[in-house]
Amino acid sequence: MSILPTEPEIVELDLASDEMLLNMGPQHPSTHGVLRVALRTDGEVVTGLTPHIGYLHRCGEKIGENLMPRQFLPYTDRLDYLAGMNMNLGWALAVEKLLGMEPTEKARHLRVLVCELGRIASHLVAAGGYGLDLGSFTPFMWAFREREKILDLFEELCGARLTYSYITVGGVTADLPPGWLRRCADFLRQFEPVIGELHTLLTSNAIFIRRTAGIGVLGPETAVDYGCTGPVLRGSGVAWDLRRQGEPIYTRMYDGYRFEIIAQVHGRYPEDEPYPAVPAEAVLGDSWHRYYVRMLEVVQSMKLVRQAIERYGQAKGGIGEVLKPRHRLPKGAAYLETEAPKGQMGFMVVGDPGGALSPVPWRVRIRSSSFCNLSVLGELCRGCLIADVPAIVGSLDVVLGEIDR
Amino acid sequence: MADGLIQHFGVYPCWHWLVYLTVGLVQAGLLVAMVLLSVAVCNWMERKVSARIQDRLGPTRAGGRFGWLQSPADGLKLLCKEDLMPAGADRMLFRLAPYISFCAAFAPYLALPLAPGWVVQPLRTAVFFMLAVTGLEVFGVILGGYASHSKWALYGAMREAAQVVSYEIPLGLCVVTVVLATGTMDLVQIADAQQGWFWHWHLRNPFLFGTFWIYMTCATAGTNRAPFDLPEAESELVAGFMTEYSGFRWLIFFMAEYTTMLLLSLLAAILFAGGWNGPLPLAGWLGLSADNGLLAAWLGDALGACNLLAKGFLGLTFMMWLRWTLPRLRIDQAMATCLKYCVPLACAMLVGTALWTFGMRGGFSGKAEKEDRGADNNVQVTILNSQFAILPGPALAPRLMPEGGRNP
Numbered sequence: 001m002s003i004l005p006t007e008p009e010i011v012e013l014d015l016a017s018d019e020m021l022l023n024m025g026p027q028h029p030s031t032h033g034v035l036r037v038a039l040r041t042d043g044e045v046v047t048g049l050t051p052h053i054g055y056l057h058r059c060g061e062k063i064g065e066n067l068m069p070r071q072f073l074p075y076t077d078r079l080d081y082l083a084g085m086n087m088n089l090g091w092a093l094a095v096e097k098l099l100g101m102e103p104t105e106k107a108r109h110l111r112v113l114v115c116e117l118g119r120i121a122s123h124l125v126a127a128g129g130y131g132l133d134l135g136s137f138t139p140f141m142w143a144f145r146e147r148e149k150i151l152d153l154f155e156e157l158c159g160a161r162l163t164y165s166y167i168t169v170g171g172v173t174a175d176l177p178p179g180w181l182r183r184c185a186d187f188l189r190q191f192e193p194v195i196g197e198l199h200t201l202l203t204s205n206a207i208f209i210r211r212t213a214g215i216g217v218l219g220p221e222t223a224v225d226y227g228c229t230g231p232v233l234r235g236s237g238v239a240w241d242l243r244r245q246g247e248p249i250y251t252r253m254y255d256g257y258r259f260e261i262i263a264q265v266h267g268r269y270p271e272d273e274p275y276p277a278v279p280a281e282a283v284l285g286d287s288w289h290r291y292y293v294r295m296l297e298v299v300q301s302m303k304l305v306r307q308a309i310e311r312y313g314q315a316k317g318g319i320g321e322v323l324k325p326r327h328r329l330p331k332g333a334a335y336l337e338t339e340a341p342k343g344q345m346g347f348m349v350v351g352d353p354g355g356a357l358s359p360v361p362w363r364v365r366i367r368s369s370s371f372c373n374l375s376v377l378g379e380l381c382r383g384c385l386i387a388d389v390p391a392i393v394g395s396l397d398v399v400l401g402e403i404d405r
Numbered sequence: 406m407a408d409g410l411i412q413h414f415g416v417y418p419c420w421h422w423l424v425y426l427t428v429g430l431v432q433a434g435l436l437v438a439m440v441l442l443s444v445a446v447c448n449w450m451e452r453k454v455s456a457r458i459q460d461r462l463g464p465t466r467a468g469g470r471f472g473w474l475q476s477p478a479d480g481l482k483l484l485c486k487e488d489l490m491p492a493g494a495d496r497m498l499f500r501l502a503p504y505i506s507f508c509a510a511f512a513p514y515l516a517l518p519l520a521p522g523w524v525v526q527p528l529r530t531a532v533f534f535m536l537a538v539t540g541l542e543v544f545g546v547i548l549g550g551y552a553s554h555s556k557w558a559l560y561g562a563m564r565e566a567a568q569v570v571s572y573e574i575p576l577g578l579c580v581v582t583v584v585l586a587t588g589t590m591d592l593v594q595i596a597d598a599q600q601g602w603f604w605h606w607h608l609r610n611p612f613l614f615g616t617f618w619i620y621m622t623c624a625t626a627g628t629n630r631a632p633f634d635l636p637e638a639e640s641e642l643v644a645g646f647m648t649e650y651s652g653f654r655w656l657i658f659f660m661a662e663y664t665t666m667l668l669l670s671l672l673a674a675i676l677f678a679g680g681w682n683g684p685l686p687l688a689g690w691l692g693l694s695a696d697n698g699l700l701a702a703w704l705g706d707a708l709g710a711c712n713l714l715a716k717g718f719l720g721l722t723f724m725m726w727l728r729w730t731l732p733r734l735r736i737d738q739a740m741a742t743c744l745k746y747c748v749p750l751a752c753a754m755l756v757g758t759a760l761w762t763f764g765m766r767g768g769f770s771g772k773a774e775k776e777d778r779g780a781d782n783n784v785q786v787t788i789l790n791s792q793f794a795i796l797p798g799p800a801l802a803p804r805l806m807p808e809g810g811r812n813p
Contacts (some may be wrong), residue, residue: 030640044737201730210734211733211738390640
């Protein structure tokens with residue numbers, strides 16, 4: 001039997017006796033689901049790192065080619081299961097783009113409302129889970145406590161706490177229940193001081209800064225090269241947000257809304273709120289900045305929700321008609337990216353090119369933001385310590401349901 | 406106690422060993438029971454404290470409204486679990502490791518006085534003995550990590566070896582500082598040097614106050630508690646050296662950790678916060694001293710023991726508070742904290758305490774009293790005695806020790 005030193009199983013038999021191959025995951029507390037990371041370690045130093053994915057592969061795209069668009073909607077909930085609303089929105093908008101549909105004004109404001117609440121929920125999990133990755137349990141519980149309240153609101157809205165299928169092609173499935181807006185405003189009011197508490201526990205904590213500042217520095221060029229998007233890209237100082245810079249069918253939703261794109265440009269963050277100061281140790285593009293961008297985006301999302309509540313109240317008309325289930329798809333293709341909490345989420349839907357006018361798409365493809373964000377991991381982790389690997393993976397905030405689809 | 410029994414019942418010399426053995430076993434049993442009970446209380450407290458910090462309720466069902474039977478319920482569950490051992494593990498060492506940790510964590514209590522007379526084995530070098538034996542705990546952890554046949558466990562063990570051994574240096578320096586200030590290694594004498602109000606505690610001395618905080622840092626690190634819980638860092642090393650342990654063996658490691666925590670807290674209370682001498686001289690006010698009869702003396706001791714335990718638990722609460730608030734340091738940062746901050750600071754405190762003690766005794770004004778030279782001699786005598794104090798079995802030691810180590 002010949003032994004090839006390139007085979008990963010026997011790398012340990014290689015002559016480099018100081019190196020140890022270490023499997024982090026797929027059942028590891030801090031690889032966020034079922035990510036497996038093969039570490040090549042020299043003592044505590046990581047000399048090489050390979051992420052292995054595919055443990056949660058469910059043939060999502062192929063399923064989409066066998067179902068009608070509205071039937072596929074519940075499957076999109078399971079992509080980024082921490083932000084189901086935003087996944088619904090991406091799919092609904094892509095199909096609407098193919099069909100040339102236009103939801104009513106009221107439905108558009110409702111979409112903004114729930115999507116930004118979903119963004120808050122997702123960023124809370126990211127921030128709390130990041131604390132957990134660094135060994136701090138309490139922020140996790142505090143963040144989940146607040147997320148629970150958002151999930152309660154969603155449950156009241158659509159009956160589900162995780163897989164909503166609320167936003168659908170052509171609008172939303174139901175109007176708001178009575179009193180919901182008041183409860184939502186109450187939540188925002190009590191949630192606002194909690195952000196400060198989370199900042200105290202994590203953002204400005206000396207140990208937290210020592211663990212994250214200058215760790216996993218991702219330069220803006222590298223971030224763009226790898227196709228990183230969302231808070232990972234903005235943490236590197238690139239002010240790029242599809243809610244402003246996306247396609248018209250998407251940006252129209254946010255027309256008239258006031259919010260800042262959170263990124264450190266020219267050495268400073270947009271200062272419309274009193275935030276904790278950036279510590280001297282932090283380097284642009286490090287784990288601390290990626291975390292910080294999420295925390296600031298929570299505040300922006302709160303502002304958006306408040307505006308959406310106001311504008312929903314002022315909007316005339318109803319929430320409109322949703323797509324008929326057996327509506328036939330036209331010939332042609334539509335691709336649309338939206339700004340999901342984790343980055344740009346792209347859906348492609350293709351009608352039958354033969355002109356059969358089937359209600360089932362001919363092709364469905366999904367572009368995952370977490371996939372691109374994760375791909376940069378090897379670059380970030382070179383030469384770091386084992387303890388930094390969870391610190392960097394956590395700062396990328398990947399969701400494996402979306403990567404593996 | 407054994408000598409008293411022998412005299413009282415007139416036991417034949419050939420049966421003396423039996424008396425010593427019985428007395429020793431009864432004392433050790435009582436001690437283990439007390440410590441285990443404290444550990445159960447600690448565990449329950451940790452759950453409740455963490456729950457309150459995290460806006461939860463914690464255990465509410467086992468044993469009534471406050472879940473105070475949660476610890477026994479947990480213990481029972483762990484006892485009923487399957488006994489797992491990974492394939493390829495070193496079977497003997499894997500079994501042995503928890504018991505080494507357990508013994509090393511429990512043995513120091515032999516020399517721990519809860520009140521002036523309440524100690525299983527009075528030692529003139531109690532502090533030294535306790536630190537030395539506690540230091541053995543790391544062997545169990547390293548063995549467990551090595552024998553588990555798991556890379557994560559190995560990493561945990563290596564971290565433990567590096568971290569705990571390093572932190573023993575500043576911890577020892579902190580203790581030496583107190584020994585320097587009091588001139589004795591006997592815990593009873595150290596505590597009795599702080600009699601009276603709380604401003605008689607060692608904490609009144611600014612250098613010893615600083616030493617106290619260094620001690621608490623090192624105690625936290627020495628017991629693998631957050632933010633220094635690197636050997637069992639669950640987000641990095643799964644569970645570190647305990648990755649492959651489950652059921653009863655895991656429980657033993659767990660108890661050893663809490664036992665050591667409690668021990669170091671109690672030691673801190675004795676060294677720095679007066680031990681059984683309260684913030685107020687309560688026992689003096691109530692007349693609970695040997696002058697008013699045996700019962701009063703006993704009550705005074707009991708009050709002192711409660712006082713000491715309360716302080717110990719206060720220290721534990723502080724450690725729990727830290728754990729549930731702070732993120733974890735990285736291994737290089739933990740080592741840097743030890744070597745760059747704790748050790749030099751502890752050395753500075755040692756020098757400062759030496760100068761302070763010298764100055765308080767009139768050293769700078771040239772009025773050094775005779776008594777102080779006596780105290781210095783006393784340290785040497787104590788160290789000499791240590792050879793006798795540690796070697797024989799617990800029950801035999803008092804007979805071999807020369808009486809009156811203190812200045813005649």
